[in-house]
Amino acid sequence: MPPIPMHWRILLIRSRICKNRLGNTDKLLYELGLVALGISIAAVLLYFCTGINVLRISYPCVFNKVTHLCCPGCGGTRSLRALLRGEFLKSLYDYPPLMFGVIVYIVFMVRCTLYIIFGVRKSRDGAILKYIYIFLGLVIAQWIVKLVAQIAFGYYWFL
């Protein structure tokens, strides 16, 4: 019997581990989630191997510096740093959509992985999309709240 080529062996192992297939929408979002996970792991490895902290590299928000107003992403890096330190309330205060996004991301990736490998039942294909819309709504809502707090009441969010 001729030896099995390497790429066939990989497909064979994958077919034994991945018993179930996701729908097209969930598959695409799962792959994007894996890319994001890969980037996060690379950043962590970069920190432990070289000491470079990518969260410290970011330059100040130009929009905030020039106009003294918040942009839709203002507070995101602070919130992520607080989340990684375990300060959940501060993370929620600085950028509320981040906590929501992280929870949705973890639940989605875990459920899809369990479905692929063990066939554990999950929601229908594309059900995650309504949570993406909620995340988008939270981003815009918190931006409006911060702008109103600053312009109408003089309350600067990042004192």
Next chain:
Amino acid sequence: MGDTDNNGIDYNEAAQDESKVFAIISLVCGIISLICSCCGWLSIIAAVAAGVLGFISISRHEDGKGMAIAGIICGGIGLVTAVSILIFSAITGGIINAADPDALENIIDSIENM
């Protein structure tokens, strides 16, 4: 039902799924453009990608139209914010060099002294 070949593959369904892919990526790029609107070039690239993919999705099929429209709108907001920052920095005397915090402080000082 639909256009199927001898293997039972429905080409209409495959085309619907493909245009939904563009709509989803347009939505994701729009969100990235909105959140990173202070990052300048990253926001512009993401906004252009969101717009192009959103329009492709809308022109090809009805499914995912809401996602495509949301992606186009978010990309538009991010693009306007990023372009306004770049125009403002160009007017105030040079493109802001993100790696040079001194240049940024000089430009801000010149704005405050106007």
